[in-house]
Amino acid sequence: MSEVGWDADPDVAGWAGFPALEAELRADVCVVGLGGSGLAAVGEALRRGLSVVGVDAGRVAAGAAGRNGGFLLGGPAISVHRAGAGWGPGAALELYRQTLAEIGELAGLLGPRVVRQVGSLRIAGLPGDPVDQAEQADRQAELADCDEQYRVLRRHGIAVRRYDGELGVGLFLPDDAAMNPARRALGLATLYSTRASLFENSPVTAISSGRVRTAGGAVSAGLVVVAVDGRLEVLLPELAGRVRTARLQMLATEPVAPGRLPCPVYGRWGYDYAQQDLTGRLFVGGGRDRFVEQEWTPQSMPTAGVQAWIERVAARFAGAAVRVSHRWAASVGYTADARPLVTQVRPGVVACGGYNGTGNLVGPIAARAAVALGLDGVAPPACFSS
């Protein structure tokens, strides 16, 4: 059995898979990494009428793209009211609008069984009473931040409502959505596989201008797009210093009270988060701020300390003790100013990544910008670091 809770879904468990690359192929574009971002690059190349080969080291969405919280939240990794100043006028807001459009795009491609357009809830703190004065004080500060976010979003015409209910106090963002991330990636891969040549279990061992070598084959291509979020600097060492890999961890529980979480919910400044699927199971992650140094690692095994924290968070979201069924982790990339990278690394080789823990929507937008950079020489928008 997979350790990843999302893989229990019959549509994921029944994935037939693609072959490994065992030949020398030629294509207009070669995409390295078949997560949500790499698949968007595949889709963009197909839209342009180009031939595409895509390769992944493991299954489609073997990395974070199949192991994340499944939140489809509008906006950049840091809230738009805090990103604004450092990113230049309008850059964060423009990215916000594009991410909302991306939800519509995904829903159109994959339908409501995969993309559940249920909104999201930001609450101050975690559900339940604060356990001590420090938690109480932090919750008050976060309530003030919710107020500020509410004002900024309203001013820019982005839908937001105040929330005061069973889970706490905060904001409801009606345009956000939820998904099983593995189903999103496998759904897109299935759609594109009739026109693109996609390969799994084909780790890339070398990338140079116009050529990608894998364990069992090679691809010659006019453009190589490297769409890998975590461990990007391992694959492309010249990006060390611009992107840094961290581990994020999650767990899944046995079913809890149905309808406990009506939509994805995140609390404590977004560090802790949970969504409930239609079977009643909770998918819970968090604690990044509590384990900062030890989680700067390319390793992707779950650890006892972080899992114990998330288990306590899960009980708060459930409103009762939980039984854990799955525990897992994955790698993501962070950048110093929270702007993702879209950059040319070598002639004919572009890369995107560094989504700061929030790449489900930003990643595909970055990947399309990477294709435009590589094929048209169009500079990425200001919300990205080139």
Ligand SMILES: Cc1cc2nc3c(=O)[nH]c(=O)nc-3n(C[C@H](O)[C@H](O)[C@H](O)COP(=O)(O)OP(=O)(O)OC[C@H]3O[C@@H](n4cnc5c(N)ncnc54)[C@H](O)[C@@H]3O)c2cc1C
């Ligand atoms: C626990 C957790 C929770 C998260 N929650 C959310 C959330 O709720 N919402 C959100 O927006 N974001 C979330 N994120 C972040 C999000 O998952 C990532 O930013 C996003 O999935 C990145 O997708 P990607 O396609 O760019 O990269 P990845 O998912 O990293 O995909 C890269 C692919 O490249 C492949 N690869 C790597 N090296 C090689 C190689 N040498 N050769 C060939 N293939 C290779 C990998 O196997 C992988 O399939 C979370 C991340 C984690 C880990």
